Amino acid sequence: MKLTIPPPLSLYIHIPWCVRKCPYCDFNSHQIRNDFSENDYVAALLADLEQDLPRVWGRTVHSIFIGGGTPSVLSPEAIDTLLSGVRSRLPIIANAEITLEANPGTVDSVRFQEFYEIGINRLSLGIQSFNESTLQRLGRIHGHIEAIRAIELAIQAGFNNFNLDLMFGLPIQTVDMALEDLHTALTFNPSHLSWYQLTIEPNTLFYKHPPLLPDDDLIWEIQKAGQQYLAEQNYFQYEISAYAKSGHQCQHNLNYWKFGDYLGIGAGAHAKITDVAQGTTTRYHKQRHPDIYLQSANNPITSCTILTAEDIALEFMMNALRLFEGFTTQEFTESTSLNLECIEKPLQKAYAQGWLISNLEHLKNAQEKSLQEIQRIKTTDNGMRFLNDVLELFVP
Structure with a gap:
């Protein structure tokens, strides 16, 4: 069988900078420097997008996700320039989901309001925990008060579609502590919750200096208790770490999990593009280090691989089996x-x-x-x- 129409297309935009690198983070993120120029990076992103356009001529973008790193370190003006540049180069469906990741330590009321006004219609707030001592152990730049305040400001700015990121299996965490985090989160009535287990990854500070984490049995007990609580509060689990109110699943992530196509621009971004005419599915990777990426934005691809039938079958299963509906x-x-x-x-x-x-x-x-x-x-x-x-x- 040969594909006759390409799958839905999304756009991922990577912002690799953070105020400070968290000790558990293995994403392509870097502490922001004094000589950082957001204008230069936005220009590089749009140049990157330009060279990707021939691969998706005639196709429409269904969702946009600006992730990182900490995208909210960019000013609303820079994000506006970026989105305007994207809109002028690619057709986007009406009312497309446009998500921006934000750190509670990098936002204020004016910033949230301006993000909302320029077209961001979904926020993803990296809370991780509401417990003050836990946040300190995780190396977060915000505390309990900042976390609460960020959610309140987002709601006041007009965001009624927002995700809260929380983790479990944290240092010295108990079942009651994990449930308290979930209870606090749900008092703000988020449309979506990402609740995932902390894992120790190579090339992180926690890998070199591991914290004392709950054992596997306790982690499983925490997970089952949290799943039951969220279900009782009408948040249905549709993926391993994703919970949503009815009709509020993350459309961008669903496209990944349903084996859709996506462009990826930015340092370290990757893409999966199907060419129906050629009958191929190709994966692309961009320059990982921000400095090298900025120097090569007109040709940032470091590798492109045409997937074999075995690759395609494996990747489909790796994504589809994460979904509770299968x-x-x-x-x-x-x-x-x-x-x-x-x-x-x-x-x-x-x-x-x-x-x-x-x-x-x-x-x-x-x-x-x-x-x-x-x-x-x-x-x-x-x-x-x-x-x-x-x-x-x-x-x-």
Whole structure:
């Protein structure tokens, strides 16, 4: 089977600077310097976008995500120039979701108001915790008061669609402490919550000097208690670490998880682009270090790889199995142009382990649609807990 139409297209924009690098962060982020020029970086982003345009001629952007780093270190004027430049180069659907990540330590009422007025319609606030001592252990530049104040200012500025980032499994954290963070967050009625486990990654300060974290059993207890509490408050879990009110899933991230296409501009950004005419899916990576990126914005690509059928199948599964709804066989075929038979062996192993489940047996008598269209495969609770082991089965 050959794809006839390309998947939905999103745009990711990376801002690599932070006021201070957090000890747990392994993202491409750098402490901002005194000689930093936001105008130069915005100009480089637009030059980067220019050289990407031939790859997506005629296609429309469905969502924009400005991430980092800490994008809110840029002024509203710089973000306005950036978005205006994007709009003049790419068609964007009406009412497209445009998200900006913000750190509570880098915002004020005027800044939030101006972000809202220039077209940012979704904020993602990096709270991580409301516990003062925990925030200090995490090396955050904000405290409890700043976290509360940032949320209040966002609401006052007009943002009714916002995400709060929180972590669990934090140093010396208990179940009660984790639930208190969630309770505090939900008093502000956010439309979306990202609640994810702190993991110790290589090339971080925490990797060199590990903090004392809860053991695996306690982390699992925290996770189950938090999931139950959020469900009781009508926040449904649709992905491993994503919870939303009905109708408020993050459209940009959903496009990733449903194997959509995306442009990526900025230092260290990467992209996945499908060429229907050529029948190829290609992944691109941009220069990682900001200084080198600024010098090469007219040609910032460091690598481009045409994905093999095995790569495509693995990447589809790595994304789709994160979603609690899983995927249908039709979605797999339409997104990858592959037949399900190519992953049948690992699927059977995952079924046998109780990690995946299919509704095929319940569809034997279905008449209104073919089984190919409505068969759904999804991860079980145990599969979600051991997702890395599940995905290992699909590695070529």
